[in-house]
Amino acid sequence: MINMSKNILFLVGLVLLFPAYLPLASAGGESEAFNLKQVADGIYLHSGVHVDFDHPQHADIANIGFIIGNDCVAVIDTGGSIAIGQELLLSLREISKLPICYVINTHVHFDHMLGNAAFLSDDTKFVGHQKLADAVEHNRDFFLQQFNADLGPTPNRDSIIGPDLTVDKTMDLDLGDRIITLTAYPTAHSGTDLTVLDQQTKTFWAGDLIFRERIPAFDGKLLGWLAVLEALQNEVINLAIPGHGTISNDWPETFAAEMSYLTMLQDDTRQAIAEGQFLEEAVDSIGKEEKQEWLLHEQHHSRNVTKAFTELEWE
Ligand SMILES: [Zn+2]
Numbered sequence: 001m002i003n004m005s006k007n008i009l010f011l012v013g014l015v016l017l018f019p020a021y022l023p024l025a026s027a028g029g030e031s032e033a034f035n036l037k038q039v040a041d042g043i044y045l046h047s048g049v050h051v052d053f054d055h056p057q058h059a060d061i062a063n064i065g066f067i068i069g070n071d072c073v074a075v076i077d078t079g080g081s082i083a084i085g086q087e088l089l090l091s092l093r094e095i096s097k098l099p100i101c102y103v104i105n106t107h108v109h110f111d112h113m114l115g116n117a118a119f120l121s122d123d124t125k126f127v128g129h130q131k132l133a134d135a136v137e138h139n140r141d142f143f144l145q146q147f148n149a150d151l152g153p154t155p156n157r158d159s160i161i162g163p164d165l166t167v168d169k170t171m172d173l174d175l176g177d178r179i180i181t182l183t184a185y186p187t188a189h190s191g192t193d194l195t196v197l198d199q200q201t202k203t204f205w206a207g208d209l210i211f212r213e214r215i216p217a218f219d220g221k222l223l224g225w226l227a228v229l230e231a232l233q234n235e236v237i238n239l240a241i242p243g244h245g246t247i248s249n250d251w252p253e254t255f256a257a258e259m260s261y262l263t264m265l266q267d268d269t270r271q272a273i274a275e276g277q278f279l280e281e282a283v284d285s286i287g288k289e290e291k292q293e294w295l296l297h298e299q300h301h302s303r304n305v306t307k308a309f310t311e312l313e314w315e
Contacts, residue, residue, distance in 0.1 A: 034091040039247055040201040040239055042068040042178070044095065046079075046088060048111070048244060050214045050295045059084045059150050061214075062111040063241055065205075066092055067198055069175020072101035072123075076196055076205045077243075078115030081150030082159065085115020099123040102173055104182065105163065106207025106243060107190045108135035110147055116161035117152065127173075128163035129184045129192040136162035167194060185209070188225040189218045202238040210255045212245025215294035215301060216262065222308050226262050229255055261290060269308040270315075279309050 039045045045065040051057050059080035065088075066075045073096055078085040092100070100121065105113045105128040113136075116126060129135075140160050144151065151159040167184040178200055185193040189208045196205040209228060211217070218225060233252040240254040241247050248254040264287055272282040283305045291297050 033094070034087045036065070036088075036091045036095075039065075039241070040198070040203045043198060043201065043203050044068075044092070045241060045247065046091070047246075048079075050244070052296055052299050059111070059114070059147075062109075062243055063245075064088055064112070064115070065241070066100075067175060067178070067180060067196075067203075068096050068098065069178035071174075071176025072099045074102040074104055074173065074175055074180060074196075075100055075119060076104050077106055077112040077207070078103060078119060080111040080114050080147070082115055082117050082152040083150070085118030088115065089118050101125065101175065102127050102165075104128065104194070104196055105132060105192075106194050106196070106205065107192045108132055108139055109190065109208065110139075110143055110150075112207070112243070114143065114147060114150055114160065117159050120161065125165045126161055126163045127165045127167065127182065129194045130166045130168045132163045132166060132192045132194075135190075135192050136160060185228050186224055187220045188228040189216070190220045193220070193228070197237075202236060203241065204235070204237045204239070204251075205241045206243060206255075208243035210240060210242035210245075211258055212242045212248070212254070213295050214244040215297050215299075215304075216258050217300045217304060218307060222262060222266055222311055226259070226266060229259055229262070257293065261287075261294070264290065265304060265308045266312070269305065269312050273309070273313050273315075279306065282309050 034046055036044050036046050045063060048061040048063050049057050051061060062077055062079060064077040064079050066073050073092065079088060100119060100123060103116060103119045103124055103126050140157055143160050144155060144157065148155050167182045169184060171182045173180050173182065181197045181199060183195050193207055193209055195207060195209065237251040239247060239249045240251055268286045269282060272286060283302050286305045287301060
């Protein structure tokens with residue numbers, strides 16, 4: 001009896017610790033492992049967790065997934081380590097045996113592309129923004145140094161895979177009776193932002209142009225980012241998948257909170273500069289009231305103000 005209740009306690013503990021590995025009831029083509037969910041017809045998403053870059057789960061913070069056509073599959077982002085890429089591949093293979101014709105990276109950040117090497121195959125083309133190849137070269141040593149443990153048992157320069165097909169403005173890819181439209185943007189959240197629109201379901205993979213719940217962070221240009229978001233408001237989109245945070249079918253409300261945060265950064269930073277404040281003063285004063293609104297505010301907000309300040313002081 002005592003043993004039995006111990007076993008039950010052990011099982012309950014397991015479930016609490018690893019809810020992602022619970023079998024899904026009537027799982028309609030969903031994968032039990034890796035918490036993969038079908039969010040639209042033939043579109044599967046693994047949602048990232050909201051932890052910082054130094055957390056043990058830092059390789060699993062981005063939303064990643066795939067779209068299945070009649071002939072082949074397109075993967076969108078591969079996670080922040082080769083292990084995460086392999087988990088995505090394994091769970092994809094539980095759902096489809098079709099070739100993976102494209103691995104699309106929405107931008108150069110580690111959490112979206114260090115899993116690429118898991119998908120190396122003769123069938124597969126790696127796709128990204130026109131500037132992605134250069135950005136990967138630029139970041140290769142940094143990635144190797146900073147994320148060495150995430151790059152497999154023998155990390156080396158070839159563990160980081162750049163694109164062999166790049167997008168200048170827009171490009172349609174056919175997955176077999178299923179067209180997806182890739183769009184490359186001028187510098188916004190990063191210098192290599194690329195989105196994917198599935199024409200059949202009007203599902204929009206926004207990459208990190210959209211953050212929800214987790215505080216937006218950028219290494220591109222604040223004004224460029226705001227301009228892209230403004231233009232996106234007029235798109236017809238049924239379901240939005242942000243780079244971080246929950247999916248939404250309420251467009252353009254999906255990114256209203258982000259827009260208001262970025263607009264505050266722009267307005268308050270301009271005002272601080274006009275008042276002759278120094279960078280340190282601006283960092284201390286801007287946007288403190290937004291603290292409750294965003295996860296990881298503490299870790300990333302000051303850097304956002306610094307970025308905004310150095311961009312806007314030259315206006
Ligand atoms: Zn990201």
